[in-house]
Amino acid sequence: MRRRRLRRRRPRDEAELFGAAHAFAGWSLAELARALGVEVPPDVRRAKGFAGRLLERALRAERGSRAGPDFVFPAGGVELKTLPVDARGRPLESTFVCSASLAEIAPWPESKVRAKLARVLWIPIERGVELAESRVGSPLLWSPSAAEEQALAADYEAHAELIALGYTASISGHRGRFLQLRPKSKLGAARRPDPEGGLVLGPRRAFYLRASFTARIIARHYIVPPAGEP
């Protein structure tokens, strides 16, 4: 295993953040964890989010688990998203964006979804057989193109309309070409206020980007430096 060193300073702008992220391209999660002085969890099923938190620490994200973008620069916030990919660079999972309230849904221009996705640093993680063997790919600093934003907005508004009409029963992960609205808790697990002041029983929902969408974002992007195999 190669020796790996971390840089010390917190990035002060996008360029520094991108440079810092790029410096990790090719590292395994084991190497990154060792450099940070943390253990790689043995049980993958109990380690969801490990790669994301590891990269947050490695890149000195300010906000950690608090609300708002991971990095706040004078020029604007940047959201950090790790994206699990296979050896060919295809995303293996959908991407969580943010939770959604069925009691209240903002129009697209003021939506949390739009704010979250305005500026994203994507870091592909090429999944290894073992979690520790997974490798950090090269980063991509992204904002939605006009076409991408239009597509996301269309999906979002369709979800928002169902919510506004109270058709919560017909909300499912099947809807949305690129942006899904799916449960993030067990059915019937939560009780929350509805617009009339009563209580609505139902799962917590959240917006997710389909893998087909993130695949297009990182398509033809250089994913992970060669591992030295033929």
Place this chain on the structure above:
DNA sequence: ATCTGATCATAC
């Protein structure tokens, strides 16, 4: 092989 509902961990 892909997708949707369910699930896990941590911070506040």
Place this chain on the structure above:
DNA sequence: GTATGATCAGAT
């Protein structure tokens, strides 16, 4: 409980 970080695993 809500937010952050996501991935698991059974259904299709």
